[in-house]
Amino acid sequence: MKTDCDLLIVGGGLTGLVAAWRAQREGLKTVVVAQGPGSLPFTSGALDLLAVYPTEAKRYRESPWEALSELIETEPEHPYGRVGLRGARAAVEDFLLYLEAGPLAYYRRGEENMAIVTGAGTIKPTYAVSVSMKKNRLAWSRRRPALILGFEGLYEFSPEQVVCNLQDRWGGLKAARLDRSVLLDGDRRLTVTQLAFEFERPEFRDRFAGAVKPLLGQSRFLGLPAVLGFDRVAAVCRDLEERLGVGVFEIPLLTPSLPGMRLAALLKRDLVEAGVDFRQGAPVSRLDEKGGHVSAAYRTGKSREERILAEYVLVATGRFFGGGLEADRQGVREMLLDLQVEAPGDRDNWHMASFLGAPGHPINRVGVKVDSMLRPVGPGGVPVYDNVFVAGAVLAGHDWVREKSGAGISVVTGYAAVDSVLAARARAGGGV
Amino acid sequence: MRIETQVLVIGGGVTGAGILRDLAMRGIHAVLLERRDLNAGASGANHGLLHSGGRYVVADPASARECARENEVLKRIASGCVEDTGGLFVALEEDKDEYIVDFISAAARTGVSVEQADLKELREEEPFLQPRVKAAFRVPDASMNPFLTTEANLEAARRLGARVFFYTQVTSMQRDRKRIARVDAIQAKTGEAVEVFADQVVSAAGPWVDQIGALAGADLRIAYSKGSLLITNSRLVNRVINRLRPPSDGDIVVPGETVTITGTNSIRVEHLDHLRTSASEVDRLVEEASRMVPALETARFIRAYAGVRPLVLADRDEPDRKISRAFTVFDHEKDGLENLVSIAGGKLTTYRLMAEKAVDLVSRRLGVDEPCRTAEIPLPGSGEGRALDTSQRLERLRVPPPGGEVLCECEMVGRQQIEEIVAELRKNGHPIDPNAIRLRSRLGMGSCQGGFCGYRTIGYLYERGLVSSKKGNEMLADFLEKRWNGIKPMLWGEQLRQEQLLEAIYCGSLNIDGSL
Numbered sequence: 001m002k003t004d005c006d007l008l009i010v011g012g013g014l015t016g017l018v019a020a021w022r023a024q025r026e027g028l029k030t031v032v033v034a035q036g037p038g039s040l041p042f043t044s045g046a047l048d049l050l051a052v053y054p055t056e057a058k059r060y061r062e063s064p065w066e067a068l069s070e071l072i073e074t075e076p077e078h079p080y081g082r083v084g085l086r087g088a089r090a091a092v093e094d095f096l097l098y099l100e101a102g103p104l105a106y107y108r109r110g111e112e113n114m115a116i117v118t119g120a121g122t123i124k125p126t127y128a129v130s131v132s133m134k135k136n137r138l139a140w141s142r143r144r145p146a147l148i149l150g151f152e153g154l155y156e157f158s159p160e161q162v163v164c165n166l167q168d169r170w171g172g173l174k175a176a177r178l179d180r181s182v183l184l185d186g187d188r189r190l191t192v193t194q195l196a197f198e199f200e201r202p203e204f205r206d207r208f209a210g211a212v213k214p215l216l217g218q219s220r221f222l223g224l225p226a227v228l229g230f231d232r233v234a235a236v237c238r239d240l241e242e243r244l245g246v247g248v249f250e251i252p253l254l255t256p257s258l259p260g261m262r263l264a265a266l267l268k269r270d271l272v273e274a275g276v277d278f279r280q281g282a283p284v285s286r287l288d289e290k291g292g293h294v295s296a297a298y299r300t301g302k303s304r305e306e307r308i309l310a311e312y313v314l315v316a317t318g319r320f321f322g323g324g325l326e327a328d329r330q331g332v333r334e335m336l337l338d339l340q341v342e343a344p345g346d347r348d349n350w351h352m353a354s355f356l357g358a359p360g361h362p363i364n365r366v367g368v369k370v371d372s373m374l375r376p377v378g379p380g381g382v383p384v385y386d387n388v389f390v391a392g393a394v395l396a397g398h399d400w401v402r403e404k405s406g407a408g409i410s411v412v413t414g415y416a417a418v419d420s421v422l423a424a425r426a427r428a429g430g431g432v
Numbered sequence: 433m434r435i436e437t438q439v440l441v442i443g444g445g446v447t448g449a450g451i452l453r454d455l456a457m458r459g460i461h462a463v464l465l466e467r468r469d470l471n472a473g474a475s476g477a478n479h480g481l482l483h484s485g486g487r488y489v490v491a492d493p494a495s496a497r498e499c500a501r502e503n504e505v506l507k508r509i510a511s512g513c514v515e516d517t518g519g520l521f522v523a524l525e526e527d528k529d530e531y532i533v534d535f536i537s538a539a540a541r542t543g544v545s546v547e548q549a550d551l552k553e554l555r556e557e558e559p560f561l562q563p564r565v566k567a568a569f570r571v572p573d574a575s576m577n578p579f580l581t582t583e584a585n586l587e588a589a590r591r592l593g594a595r596v597f598f599y600t601q602v603t604s605m606q607r608d609r610k611r612i613a614r615v616d617a618i619q620a621k622t623g624e625a626v627e628v629f630a631d632q633v634v635s636a637a638g639p640w641v642d643q644i645g646a647l648a649g650a651d652l653r654i655a656y657s658k659g660s661l662l663i664t665n666s667r668l669v670n671r672v673i674n675r676l677r678p679p680s681d682g683d684i685v686v687p688g689e690t691v692t693i694t695g696t697n698s699i700r701v702e703h704l705d706h707l708r709t710s711a712s713e714v715d716r717l718v719e720e721a722s723r724m725v726p727a728l729e730t731a732r733f734i735r736a737y738a739g740v741r742p743l744v745l746a747d748r749d750e751p752d753r754k755i756s757r758a759f760t761v762f763d764h765e766k767d768g769l770e771n772l773v774s775i776a777g778g779k780l781t782t783y784r785l786m787a788e789k790a791v792d793l794v795s796r797r798l799g800v801d802e803p804c805r806t807a808e809i810p811l812p813g814s815g816e817g818r819a820l821d822t823s824q825r826l827e828r829l830r831v832p833p834p835g836g837e838v839l840c841e842c843e844m845v846g847r848q849q850i851e852e853i854v855a856e857l858r859k860n861g862h863p864i865d866p867n868a869i870r871l872r873s874r875l876g877m878g879s880c881q882g883g884f885c886g887y888r889t890i891g892y893l894y895e896r897g898l899v900s901s902k903k904g905n906e907m908l909a910d911f912l913e914k915r916w917n918g919i920k921p922m923l924w925g926e927q928l929r930q931e932q933l934l935e936a937i938y939c940g941s942l943n944i945d946g947s948l
Binding site: 039042043044048052058060115118119120121122123124125150153155156157158160161164165168177189252254255257319320321326327328329346347348350351353354355356357361363364400401402404406 | 710711712714715718837838839847884887888890891892894895897899900901902904905908909912913916919920921923924925928929932933935936937938939940941942943944945946947948
């Protein structure tokens with residue numbers, strides 16, 4: 001089987017999805033090859049842009065844009081440095097307008113970062129959140145009386161943990177748990193997805209509201225773990241608010257994380273509707289390359305091999321977790337094209353002596369080095385392919401977990417890579 | 433707090449626990465102080481191997497004899513802590529034939545049971561074993577859980593009235609001429625001072641035995657030899673596999689419950705704290721062990737840990753591998769101290785015998801005439817009879833907790849088990865934190881190394897009101913950092929992926945590294 005496309009995107013994480021969505025809109029015939037579900041289901045679904053800079057000082061920044069300007073100035077090899085402030089702003093603005101208008105109704109607080117409560121009872125800075133977490137920010141910033149509610153048997157969330165960690169700064173905060181026998185029969189262990197299915201059913205919400213109402217007391221808000229349904233979360237929140245007469249919000253958890261899954265599902269649906277050829281399952285098994293040019297990629301299915309002829313290729317394969325990079329005892333490799341990656345010395349130097357300390361583990365800054373067009377470079381900074389671009393976490397020079405910049409790097413470099421493809425195409429005389 | 437007792441035992445490793453039990457069984461009132469939690473030193477950082485003695489037959493026949501005897505005793509009295517896997521000594525093509533000959537004759541002299549194995553049968557029994565083995569011998573090695581063993585000894589002693597204080601560090605000793613008149617300690621978690629008045633003091637402080645001795649003015653000559661071990665996330669061998677050559681690095685592979693433990697090496701260190709295993713040590717251990725079990729080369733290693741062997745020095749210049757692994761009971765009367773006994777050296781296999789010898793001396797001094805009966809009476813949780821075999825143990829591990837209430841998915845630790853452990857800890861006045869629970873279960877021992885189950889456990893402690901304010905989150909960060917020391921040297925391949933996920937969750941999603 002043979003497919004022709006303008007742009008082949010390897011990777012179905014946030015970067016690949018964002019780039020595909022934009023490329024298709026710009027008229028490029030786009031194919032996405034995704035090996036697995038991507039890393040989004042493991043994230044909070046909140047869009048972090050840049051909240052800690054410099055990471056050495058763990059300095060929290062109210063204004064991500066101010067921090068971004070400084071970062072671009074001092075770290076030109078950072079993905080943001082490669083794209084520049086103007087490109088970053090345009091990408092974030094465009095992508096957020098799309099998310100704000102969509103069913104997840106993303107919300108931001110002007111040009112500033114916001115703070116939300118997490119399931120660990122910590123306060124996390126971020127730039128934009130889906131509608132279900134809008135009142136999370138509101139309740140915390142105004143310290144309004146709130147009930148944090150958990151479920152017996154849902155071990156991913158302890159309302160007492162949230163309340164104990166925040167009560168010295170938030171009076172009127174209280175914790176309660178719903179006995180699961182009020183809600184369901186069966187095993188005592190509850191899962192996030194099980195609850196999400198239940199919350200999509202009106203009968204369940206009715207029973208739930210009946211059980212919660214007597215617990216609310218003076219609370220003006222009700223905080224719940226992020227289990228309020230799948231794509232209908234906005235309607236579920238609204239319905240609960242009407243039934244209970246208080247503001248309802250979600251609190252992000254560790255995996256599995258519904259807000260991340262919802263964002264992934266939304267993007268996939270929209271880009272497939274827009275005409276993107278999205279192929280999940282078998283990864284790219286090999287490529288045709290000659291003289292610094294990649295002409296085709298192959299996927300090996302159960303019985304046959306698929307050949308995808310592509311004019312341009314975008315590498316958005318992620319880091320170690322996504323499978324874009326792999327390490328063995330000797331070093332680090334980029335897995336698709338064996339692009340140049342330098343490990344930070346021998347293995348003793350890959351990580352710091354402290355897991356959570358500043359500034360972050362040296363291995364996290366390892367990745368693919370690129371030029372200002374996001375083309376992978378070899379020794380001397382010279383591009384090694386004329387039609388390959390790289391975006392997202394696999395890029396060198398950033399530490400998104402410490403900077404709190406994960407989604408931002410995906411969006412900004414995803415957009416920039418498509419811009420580079422368009423520019424290269426225009427130069428080559430290919431019209432759109 | 434003021435404590436009066438006949439005997440104070442210092443050190444909560446397996447030897448101290450064994451001593452406490454032996455004392456209690458002879459009707460002697462005893463109290464044990466441990467500066468951290470159980471098995472904080474070498475007792476918690478070894479292969480978990482119940483030696484047949486085969487390892488020592490050539491170079492250290494006295495140790496070999498002791499091991500052979502204790503192997504039989506412990507399979508009887510500690511059957512609940514022992515998995516009777518059996519063991520093998522295998523000679524690879526590059527190993528010297530002369531050593532094989534020496535091994536067989538030395539085994540006969542020391543009473544270590546050795547039986548030549550049929551190589552064809554062996555390939556079926558141990559499919560991951562290197563196929564190019566030129567000779568193999570069966571020995572009665574077994575796998576032994578040192579945490580269960582220490583716990584069972586302490587529990588036996590408690591039932592007879594002995595008392596155990598964890599997180600209680602001895603800080604000084606007051607001497608009155610030839611006697612230690614008073615031992616001062618401090619409780620780390622509360623800051624409370626503890627004064628102990630004991631007729632006799634037994635120091636089973638492992639590699640810290642010289643520091644404890646120094647508090648009383650006793651001079652002990654101990655060398656510190658660090659040994660590192662590596663754990664995989666799966667069980668690759670059915671039996672203990674030993675390399676049939678003079679003791680060297682990476683020549684023992686031990687199956688322990690659901691994992692495989694490989695090691696060890698021997699590196700002199702000057703300090704006992706902040707032990708680390710370097711990448712080059714890891715590489716050497718993996719390479720060496722892979723010669724016997726090639727699948728180890730690509731196995732998923734989840735953790736490295738290091739313990740310090742206290743080596744009793746006769747001569748400072750002796751090479752460490754040659755220093756006897758036998759133990760020494762120091763009768764400090766010749767140093768002018770009538771009521772201190774120190775014990776050092778030895779190994780997990782001989783802990784009971786070490787305890788017996790130390791308590792024999794203490795009993796003589798106290799004028800107590802009771803014989804040692806620790807070799808006859810089983811430990812709590814260990815019925816009469818043979819140790820459990822592999823299939824029985826695995827069956828026990830595979831039973832899912834009731835109601836599907838799993839807190840630790842890697843190791844199938846249920847909420848009910850945690851509840852029981854917490855109740856036990858509370859009863860004994862022990863501080864409750866994820867680390868204390870980990871030491872008494874298998875929580876956090878699997879692939880995630882506590883990343884997911886540690887979080888759930890903290891949630892549970894909050895739910896039960898066992899922690900409040902920000903204490904639980906501090907405990908979680910502390911737990912993750914403590915686990916990190918053993919995780920860091922093993923971060924490549926799948927384990928690096930796992931670490932990146934956890935870091936993304938803790939720092940990315942939850943911002944636990946810098947909550948606003």
